[in-house]
Amino acid sequence: MSVAEQSIAGAEARGHGFLASSVGRKVIMAATGIVLFGFVTVHMIGNTQAYLGAEGFNGYAKFLHTMLHGAGIWIFRAVLISAAGLHVWAATTLTMDNLAARPVGYRAQQNVASTWASRTMRWSGVILAAFIVYHLLHLTTGTVHPNFDHTNPYANFVSGFKVPAVAGFYIVAQLCLGLHMWHGVWSFSQSLGLSHPRYDGLRRGFAYGLTFLVVGVNITYPIAVLTGFIH
Ligand code: HEM
Numbered sequence: 001m002s003v004a005e006q007s008i009a010g011a012e013a014r015g016h017g018f019l020a021s022s023v024g025r026k027v028i029m030a031a032t033g034i035v036l037f038g039f040v041t042v043h044m045i046g047n048t049q050a051y052l053g054a055e056g057f058n059g060y061a062k063f064l065h066t067m068l069h070g071a072g073i074w075i076f077r078a079v080l081i082s083a084a085g086l087h088v089w090a091a092t093t094l095t096m097d098n099l100a101a102r103p104v105g106y107r108a109q110q111n112v113a114s115t116w117a118s119r120t121m122r123w124s125g126v127i128l129a130a131f132i133v134y135h136l137l138h139l140t141t142g143t144v145h146p147n148f149d150h151t152n153p154y155a156n157f158v159s160g161f162k163v164p165a166v167a168g169f170y171i172v173a174q175l176c177l178g179l180h181m182w183h184g185v186w187s188f189s190q191s192l193g194l195s196h197p198r199y200d201g202l203r204r205g206f207a208y209g210l211t212f213l214v215v216g217v218n219i220t221y222p223i224a225v226l227t228g229f230i231h
Helices: 001-012 020-052 054-101 121-140 153-159 164-191 197-226
Strands: none
Touching: 001 020, 001 054, 020 054, 020 121, 020 197, 054 121, 054 153, 121 153, 121 164, 164 197
16 A cells, blocks of 8 residues: 555544544644643753752752652653644644645645745654653663763753763754744644734744743753853
8 A cells, every 4th residue: 555545544544523634633733732832841941940050950850759749740741641642643644644635746845835844843843752752761761871860860961961962962952842843833823723914923923932942041951061061
């Protein structure tokens, strides 16, 4: 079966409900995208504790792991995993359906209405997914961290970013996050019906502002360690 035939079969298998419609799946992508972007924004703010030193950062990590008697982090993880799973599912099935609907290959594609960021959503999304897997193995479980200490998240943070290749990968991943966020924030407001000439300036400003803030601050963490500002 060709990719197109598989996609058509997949689209048919999805039936005719809200989730089967492309609008329904775009709404799912928008809603889960808001949850995920909300998380990266809060995560970026939380990590600023690294600038307060070991005590501040480790105190913050302890709070995350002990809130609601330890249940808080698991509730939060369940929400994140569900949102990420639904987001990837909607993105993959919408991409498959689009490929099936496209009569000719990429070369005939009209890029007039789409921006560079929108065309890069797929690969920036795939790099981000790979980054998240690596990041969890690096700073949460310590599996790929050479000096991981379960009792000292601050030390893990500092010794982790002292490796230039690791710091470089984090920086590249943040640039992908920036591309993904910029277009994502812009298009989720569209999927939720907020597209109107009167609000487009506001939407654009919000998309740029949030992206620059999250990516800009995130990039300072590896740089601060590499330059010895955080040690
Ligand atoms: C340079 C930027 C970043 C730094 C310095 C950073 C730092 C950290 C640290 C230290 C932890 C472990 C916290 C702990 O267990 O106490 C963590 C966990 C995590 N980070 Fe990041 N992070 C960054 C960017 C990101 C991005 C961009 C994402 C998502 C796109 C992300 C997703 C996560 C997730 C899902 C966890 C696991 C939370 C849990 O324990 O369930 N991080 N991060």
